[in-house]
Amino acid sequence: MALTIRQLRYFTAVAEVGRISQAAVQLNISQSAVTTAVRELEDMVRQPLFERHSHGVELTNAGRRFLSHAYSVLAAAEAAERMPDEEATVEGELTVAASYTVLGYFLPHHLDRFSRLHPRVNIKVHEAARQDIEEGLITRRYDMGVLLTSNVALSELTLETFFGSHRRLWVSSKHPLLDKQEVSLADVAQEPYIMLTVDEAAATSLKYWSQTPHRPDIRLRTSSVEAVRSTVANGMGVCILSDMVYRPWSLEGKRIETINLRDEIPTMNIGLSWKQGTEPTPAMTAFRDYFRHQFLDPTSARVGRNRL
Incomplete structure (x- = not known):
């Protein structure tokens, strides 16, 4: 049996939301299709990728390792699709601020991927507290922020959440x-x-x-x-x-x-933020589009307040 992009997309969706039924809703397909894809992958690697519980699923150690590979394969496939148009045309400066948790546990991997896709974009990254990121976006010290969007306070900022960590x-x-x-x-x-x-x-x-x-x-x-x-x-x-x-x-x-807890615990939501009314540079648009392609269905991006 050959590995397919479809299987990897279904698997990563389940890993991100922790429930097969919810992943099926997000993917707009049947629950049985998701279940079948996960079982096919488990048969392929000859070990369980999820532990099944009454309130959802949880990645096994093998599942966590496989998730890293899945993200890499999906990113490579998407990069191949976009490379002919974007790599040759997008260039410029991009100043990004990120909070401690985001910079330490999430962003570096994606900065590397983005830089490979857009080698002509010069990215400068600053670590800052959420309040300082918000102030820096308002004063245009930073072009964009990557942070925990559920904590953002200023209404003058546009938010786009693309990932929820359980x-x-x-x-x-x-x-x-x-x-x-x-x-x-x-x-x-x-x-x-x-x-x-x-x-x-x-x-x-x-x-x-x-x-x-x-x-x-x-x-x-x-x-x-x-x-x-x-x-x-x-x-x-x-x-x-x-x-x-x-x-x-x-x-x-x-x-x-x-x-997994029986009680409903909110996810830790990660996303982008920028000043409302900002005229996007090509580098800003490419950065936003990278994360949309990585985490969101382009037709249903979850945007807060105003669009870029």
Whole structure:
């Protein structure tokens, strides 16, 4: 059986939303077609790519590795389709600002791909806090920002969200919660909690906790994702964080497991932002279009406020 682009598109859609049914809705196809594509891939690689749960699916270790390959293949296919027109014509300067989490765990891979597609675009990247990115976009110090769009406050900015990273519970490899059939925020509230503070993570976390009668028992606050990873892996607490920053091993080589929660936890939404009314340069348009091709159906791009 030959690997197909269709199978990879279906697989990545399921990986991003965590539910086969929701992926089918986004792809506008039947659920059975998605299920069949995933099973064909699993037969091809001879190992499961997802763990099935009552509330969705979760990537296995093999699935996470395969997802990286899938993104690379899809990007290469899309690059081949666009290369004849775009590579020869798009040039100029592009100043991009990105928040800590986005720059550390998401953006570099895409900057490399974009630069290969558009070698004549000179990109300058700045790491900044969300408030500084917003101010810089308004004053035109930055052309575009790549950030957590759900945190953006200024209405003078246009937002386009292209990726939502699911949040799951992180626990140590032998944690008792792994034996429960279902885990809720009520269960999490009984555990020592490690609170990440960088990129307004604490405020975001407390926002969805506040919708319940429960509160996390916070034992440590830290701005370091690696500190969270190490603390959780050593069994000193649990934490709810997004798949984007998840790695199965701590720096000490101890394993971290993830659990899908029964409660509805908002995704960590990533996207682009720019000043409303801005006349787009060719480089800005190419940067926006790159992410649309990567993550969105071009006919149904999720745009907030105004279009570029």
